[in-house]
Amino acid sequence: DTAVSQTPKYLVTQMGNDKSIKCEQNLGHDTMYWYKQDSKKFLKIMFSYNNKELIINETVPNRFSPKSPDKAHLNLHINSLELGDSAVYFCASSQNRADQPQHFGDGTRLSIL
Amino acid sequence: GQQVMQIPQYQHVQEGEDFTTYCNSSTTLSNIQWYKQRPGGHPVFLIQLVKSGEVKKQKRLTFQFGEAKKNSSLHITATQTTDVGTYFCAVVGGSNYKLTFGKGTLLTVNP
Numbered sequence: 194d195t196a197v198s199q200t201p202k203y204l205v206t207q208m209g210n211d212k213s214i215k216c217e218q219n220l221g222h223d224t225m226y227w228y229k230q231d232s233k234k235f236l237k238i239m240f241s242y243n244n245k246e247l248i249i250n251e252t253v254p255n256r257f258s259p260k261s262p263d264k265a266h267l268n269l270h271i272n273s274l275e276l277g278d279s280a281v282y283f284c285a286s287s288q289n290r291a292d293q294p295q296h297f298g299d300g301t302r303l304s305i306l
Numbered sequence: 307g308q309q310v311m312q313i314p315q316y317q318h319v320q321e322g323e324d325f326t327t328y329c330n331s332s333t334t335l336s337n338i339q340w341y342k343q344r345p346g347g348h349p350v351f352l353i354q355l356v357k358s359g360e361v362k363k364q365k366r367l368t369f370q371f372g373e374a375k376k377n378s379s380l381h382i383t384a385t386q387t388t389d390v391g392t393y394f395c396a397v398v399g400g401s402n403y404k405l406t407f408g409k410g411t412l413l414t415v416n417p
Contacts, residue, residue, distance in 0.1 A: 224403060226405075233409075234343075234392055234409075234410050234412070235407075235409055235410075236349065236394065236407040236410070237407070238404055238405060238406070241401075241403040241404060243403060248401065248403040249401055249403050249404050251404070283348060283349070285349075290398070290402040290403060291398045291401075291402060291403050291404055291405040292336065292337055292339075292354075292398040292402065292405075293354075294339065294351040294354065295339075295341075295349075295351060295405060296351070297348040297349050297350070298348060299347075299348050300348050
């Protein structure tokens with residue numbers, strides 16, 4: 194069973210559209226994250242949730258809205274997609290704090306046309 | 307927030323040569339993590355170092371944490387083509403729930 198699974202794996206859409214990415218972890222972890230990895234492979238934290246509570250919002254445009262219905266799920270909704278949103282988005286989880294090993298999903302490759 | 311400088315950005319080696327990547331911080335770190343990301347893959351946790359001067363080994367990989375806990379290195383002995391990928395260090399800072407990654411070192415290996 195995949196520990197951290199995110200869907201879809203690929204997302205190709207037009208500028209201005211709204212899209213969602215889903216993430217689920219079956220590790221029983223308390224903390225989940227969204228990261229953005231740009232074309233230069235720079236990996237940057239976007240959001241961090243602990244037990245469904247938003248802990249970190251790393252100056253991300255408010256077009257990005259995370260939602261955590263329970264501690265095993267963290268979804269990401271993006272409104273009015275822009276060209277600069279093209280990237281790979283990774284979901285991750287850790288048992289509790291960020292100083293514990295993080296387990297990453299396979300990533301969602303978002304391409305804006 | 308906490309930042310780490312990782313060098314080199316790229317390293318190309320012949321199979322069998324050694325490889326080292328370094329992470330440096332201007333402030334004392336509580337711990338440091340290392341991840342590997344294969345091309346087209348996702349970051350995979352390798353190890354965490356916590357103690358000053360700590361050295362840990364995983365087969366051909368040797369991880370070190372500096373005495374002052376401001377720098378760390380990952381050394382691979384006798385590289386193989388399976389070692390290809392980007393190696394990231396990562397540190398916690400600003401919040402217990404925020405992990406900041408270095409920019410990574412992309413290792414390519416010529417067979």
